[in-house]
Amino acid sequence: MTEESGALRRRSMFLYLKGIYLMPKLYLWAVLAAVMLSSLTFARADELSSAKRIDPEDLKQIMLVKDVKTGMKGYGKTVFQGTKIETFNVEVLGILKKANMGTDLILVKMSGGPMTGRGANIIRGMSGSPIYIGGKLVGAFAYGQAFMKEPIGMVTPIEYMLEAWDSALPQTPSSFSPYGTAMLEKPIPLDGKTFSRVRIEPGDPESASAEDGTLVLHPLSMPLAVSGMSPHIAAKLSRNLKPLGITPVSGSGPARDKSNLNIKLEPGSAVAVSLVTGDIDMTGTGTVTYRRGNRILAFGHPMIDGGTVEGVTGMGPLDAPISTAYVFGVSPNVYVSSKDAGPVNVVGRLLHDRPWGISGEVGGEANMIPVTVHVSDKSSGRYRDFNVRVVNHPLLAPSLIVGSAAQAIYNMRGTPSDATAAVKVQVTANEVGTITRENIWFDAMNIESAAVKDLQQILSMLQFNKFHPAGIKRVEVWADIIPNHGTARIERIFIPEAKYRPGSRIDVGVVIRPFGQEPVTRRLMVGLPSNMPGGKYSLQVRAGTAQGAFQDGSAAARLQAMLGMAQPAPAAENLRQLLDRYLERDKNSDLVARIVLPGTVPNVAGEKFSGIPPTIAEAMRSLKSTEPGMDRDEIKTLVSTEWVLSGSQTLAITVEPLDLTEKKTVKAAPAQPRQEKQGGQSGSAADPKAPGGKMSI
Structure with missing residues (x-):
């Protein structure tokens, strides 16, 4: 590892008054570079500070940091109330190099x-x-710093800020001291102590620690005020x-009466x-x-x-309304x-963070994503x-x-109670067109959390994929909220025979018990x-909800999980296939029968070829190439129900060998059942109460 890369790793996060280091740093740097629309670039200090890089018109208006001296006095401008710009006094205490x-x-x-x-004192x-x-x-x-008894803080020189207007931003990071520690030209007294060093440190100011004589300061975050969102949904969003x-944080919202x-x-x-506008x-x-x-x-x-993602400060290109x-x-x-404070009138757009x-x-006008959620509550008739x-x-x-979608549903059904939601999600994206998924969900407390899971997964696949x-x-989302406990569980299954011939059909009876009701039987x-x-x-007969996680182990997926998003699936050759794999997944109301076969089937360019003759499959396996891949083969059928299963x-x-298929099927003796770990029931079985049933479990 070079000295420069080692310094880069030691330079942790550069945060607001927030942030906890959650994940290893090395791969997250690479992930952020891959998923951001444009990777963040850093300018060398010597290049940025050079007056040659500053437009002459700007140079007339500014003072370079090299000309600022300890003891100089000046003034600042800001708004403390309404829209009136007021001045305040400023005295320079020192210059912190690099x-x-x-x-x-x-x-x-x-x-x-x-x-x-x-x-x-210090004011966000x-x-x-x-x-x-x-x-x-x-x-x-x-x-600034929390719990300060005097308004002492730090100023970012304007010559560095002007690089945001530079069309030829430098690409390489500069060298710097770990954690941004710098010596003061002259010690300063503060709160009964004397400080000779200043350090910029990420994380919560309350937990900040430093050796004696070091003043620890943090980027002074502006309040990111939220209006129109309930506290518990805002808390979930905050975690993500x-x-x-x-x-x-909770805010007053737009100052519409001041427009x-x-x-x-x-x-x-x-x-x-603004990151979100509208309702x-x-x-x-x-x-x-x-x-x-x-x-x-x-x-x-x-x-x-960049939060807990090392080395990233600012999001680079960021198109948002100002x-x-x-x-x-x-x-x-x-x-x-x-x-x-609150926004009044949109007057332009943000270009770079x-x-x-x-x-x-x-x-300018920001290119935002329009989101519409249509919600109906069947209990009240509201829409x-x-x-x-x-x-x-x-x-x-x-x-x-x-x-935002969760909040829309919560607005219509905010009281904790049994609720089922029939949800249709429609997302339109570049290259892949419109993706549509329908499903039903149940939750006994917060139906809005369950109802947005398909939306979450689709958005994750679009933005966080390999x-x-x-x-x-x-x-666009449609959600019909029904005030019932619309669930059912699979109690047992039965079949008329224990042995079958290749090419035959198995009539599977499934006993389902809806919540609070008598059992019913469905057939597959x-x-x-x-x-x-x-x-x-x-x-195996299972509920559609029992399928495995849709995930992979890529670095992008780990970052995605870090942001609270579901993870994408493997076994796809392109984004369109990845989306198709998800849309093919069982719904929560599906009753699924499945038999896993012993062999494998070819997988070419993400497409699985089931049911091809064995000789052709063997020939494809023998190809001296990384293609095709091989997947486990299976038999699968399903029927839809009205419940979340x-x-x-x-x-x-038992399937008889091909050379015995003309012989008469021998009925097996009754077998004792064995219980699966999760309550599943195993053993050869038929239901004596069912038509044609010959064996009992």
């Missing part, structure tokens, strides 16, 4: 406004507040998004970036740092951090104070169409769409192939 991904940071002390007037939502010295823009306030450093205000995006004004709103609010023409820079740190914002007020807190800030354009638009990014869209992400164009006809080898076989039962059958 503390932020190989670039410098400026340590400052601030005063004025509610920071000192109301004891709010101030991220991006422009800092000026001598009338020149120095950078954006971006970093936590690996990316995203923690939604008549003429708010201009300028340095110091509040700016909102649910999920928006982060920060501050505009710099504007030239229709282009803006803001925040001073990424909006969405809006003017209204600040309802500042909430002082001993832990970390925050602004309560970069390590040193975000860039966007005024006047509603629920509409949202979701940011189109492969790491964000699946969780946000699933959470082939390539397929851009989602539209999502299982046809045996005419060339089926003689021997003993297991006949559970359970599995098994019987042993």
Whole structure:
């Protein structure tokens, strides 16, 4: 391992005030590079700081970090209330060399406004507040610490933020100190202690630890406020998004009554970036740092951090709407104070989420994913169409769409009780067209959690597969909620004979007990192939819900599981086949009979060839090539029911050898049953109460 790669691994996460390291770092770096629409690139510190890379027009407006000295005083701009831009005082305490991904940071002390007037100190939502010295823009306030008794934080120099406008972004990372530790030019007193070092550290500020004399600071996250979502669904969404450093909090929502205000995006004004709009709103609010023409820079740190994924700070290209914002007020807190703000009017689009800030354009329109959920509650006769638009990014869209769909169902059926849902999912994506899946689900407490599982799986396969992400164009869901306990379990199975000839059919009786009702009998006809080898076989009858997990062991699947998404299946040669494999899977209401055969069948380009003559199958096996593969062969038949089924039962059958098929079938003696581990029942059997039944279990 080279010294540079070792440093890269030691440089852990660069987070907001959140994040827990959950997974090994090495492969996750590669996974993120594969699944993001465009991989994140880092600029060398020496290249970024060079005035030659800065547009002359911008150079006139800014002060380079090399010219900033300890003791210099200036001012900052931000909105504390409404839309009025106010100023606050700033004093430079020191310069931290190569503390932020190989670039410098400026340590400052601030005063004025509610920071000192109301004891709010560091305030979330101030991220991006422009800092000026001598009338020149120095950078954006971006970093702070919890439980601070004084408003001390760090500023991202504007010269690094300007790289978000560079059309030729450097591709290689710079060298940097582990965990971003840097020496101060002069020790500073704070809270009765003296600090000579400053370190940027990921994770929860409450658990931050450092040696004596080291001040630990964290990227100051803007509140990602959510409105229109219930607490328990927001909590699930938060768990899924936590690996990316995203923690939604309850917010006031859009300030629709302020839409008549003429708010201009300028340095110091509040700016909102939305990940979800419509019947649910999920928006982060920060501050505009710099504007030239229709282009803006803001925040001073990424909006969405790489979370627990090493080395990734910012999501790279991120197409989301940006809006003017209204600040309802500042909430002082001993832990970390925050602004309560909401979006007002959409005025443009976000373009890049970069390590040193975000860039966007005024006047553009974001390409969002429209999501519509049609929900009907059969108990009340209510019906509603629920509409949202979701940011189109492969790491964000699946969780946000699933959470929005779950909320739509919860809005109609929010009381914990028995409920069955008949759900139709329709997802339109690039290259593969429209994917449709219908199923029924049951849950005794939260039907919304069960009802979105097919949607979750389809979105996962589109965005997290071993082939390539397929851009989602539209999502539509229909959910009919029925207030009943629509389940049934398989109690036992019976057959009229114990021995069968190749080419014959097995009449399988299945005793099913619906919840709270008397048992009913359903029948399945299982046809045996005419060339089926003689021997003993297991006949299994199971519920469609009993099939195995749809997953693989790829790194992409592990990242996907980390994000709370279901995992994709193997044995496919392309994305279309992967989707087809899923759509072919049994539904929860299916009653499935299955016999696993002893041989294998060729699998060519993901397609399994069952029932071909043995001589042809043997010839295909002998090919000196990695193709074809071989899969286990099986006989399978199913019928649909009106319940969500559970359970599995098994019987042993005998298939006579081909050379004995003309002999009279010999009836076997009754056999004692044996119980399977999960309650399944085995043994040769027939039901004496059934027509033609000859043996009892």
